[in-house]
Amino acid sequence: MGIIKLENIKVYAYHGCLVEEKKIGSDYRVDLTIKADLTTSSKTDHLADTVDYVHLNHIVKEEMAIRSKLLEHVAERILVRILKELPMVKKTTVNVSKINPPIGGNVEMVTIQMSKKR
Numbered sequence: 001m002g003i004i005k006l007e008n009i010k011v012y013a014y015h016g017c018l019v020e021e022k023k024i025g026s027d028y029r030v031d032l033t034i035k036a037d038l039t040t041s042s043k044t045d046h047l048a049d050t051v052d053y054v055h056l057n058h059i060v061k062e063e064m065a066i067r068s069k070l071l072e073h074v075a076e077r078i079l080v081r082i083l084k085e086l087p088m089v090k091k092t093t094v095n096v097s098k099i100n101p102p103i104g105g106n107v108e109m110v111t112i113q114m115s116k117k118r
Helices: 019-024 039-044 053-064 071-085
Strands: 002-013 026-036 089-099 109-117
Touching: 002 053, 026 053, 026 071, 053 071, 071 089, 071 109
Parallel strands: none
Antiparallel strands: 002 026, 026 089, 089 109
16 A cells, blocks of 8 residues: 655635635645555556546546535535546545734634545
């Protein structure tokens, strides 16, 4: 078993419950951790034998572009697509962070973390 991480994927999106968030958007950070058997790819050196992180990044960008009120909702969509489209993935964890959330305080970011496995 091995781990692939995509860290600090930066996205501008329009998630949130406030009307202002829908209009002006915000900066987000997404981090993925993927568990998969990397034994074959470590020997063959073939992209077809591993989890393509370009595909992972594509899933994140597409799902982040679909407006959600809650970060949990967008995270769930990301997890479901990864498991559906990439059969080599055994477990995936996603962190979705809203940078400078509008919560009336000096908060750098708020993050939700969710995981799914086969």
